[in-house]
Amino acid sequence: MKIAICPGSFDPITLGHLDIIERAADIFDEVIVVVASNSSKKTLFSTEERIELIKRCISGDNIKVDSHCGLLVDYAKEKGAVAIVKGLRAMSDFDYEFQQALTNKSLYPECETVFLSARGENMFLSSSMVKEVCALGGDISSFVPKIIKDDINKRCKGD
Ligand code: ADP
Numbered sequence: 001m002k003i004a005i006c007p008g009s010f011d012p013i014t015l016g017h018l019d020i021i022e023r024a025a026d027i028f029d030e031v032i033v034v035v036a037s038n039s040s041k042k043t044l045f046s047t048e049e050r051i052e053l054i055k056r057c058i059s060g061d062n063i064k065v066d067s068h069c070g071l072l073v074d075y076a077k078e079k080g081a082v083a084i085v086k087g088l089r090a091m092s093d094f095d096y097e098f099q100q101a102l103t104n105k106s107l108y109p110e111c112e113t114v115f116l117s118a119r120g121e122n123m124f125l126s127s128s129m130v131k132e133v134c135a136l137g138g139d140i141s142s143f144v145p146k147i148i149k150d151d152i153n154k155r156c157k158g159d
Contacts, residue, residue, distance in 0.1 A: 016122035020087035073108040
């Protein structure tokens with residue numbers, strides 16, 4: 001069975017993330033969405049909340065959600081993952097992602113990093129952009145799954 005992992009902060013999950021996760025699930029037997037739970041990083045949603053929001057947006061038996069704190073390759077090894085799937089947006093993602101891919105490859109050569117290109121409409125979509133628009137009272141309907149829109153609105157407005 002070929003397992004892939006989709007890592008990220010997902011604070012919160014956006015339509016851009018979801019598109020990458022679903023496309024990965026069409027390619028691999030199982031996809032594990034791995035929420036980075038780095039306690040030093042300030043996030044809008046807790047790790048448990050981010051997991052719960054993701055679970056509400058995904059469908060399909062071959063997509064699982066988990067969290068991990070520490071080196072991603074350690075998690076990949078533990079699960080026997082053959083690939084780390086990342087989404088690539090504008091060129092600005094490239095340097096950082098390429099650096100990470102090379103580092104992970106040297107730490108764990110059995111695991112490949114696979115890049116899927118973002119869809120045109122998601123090219124400039126990020127969790128931070130969603131939080132910014134939301135905090136300023138903008139409409140986030142075209143950026144996040146409908147089912148979690150209200151939760152994000154509430155949190156961004158400090159409720
Ligand atoms: P963000 O940059 O939105 O905070 P994360 O750090 O959670 O996102 O990113 C997790 C993964 O999802 C990364 O591989 C990132 O490139 C990818 N990703 C984020 N936003 C998009 C998008 N709009 N389209 C495609 N992939 C994306």
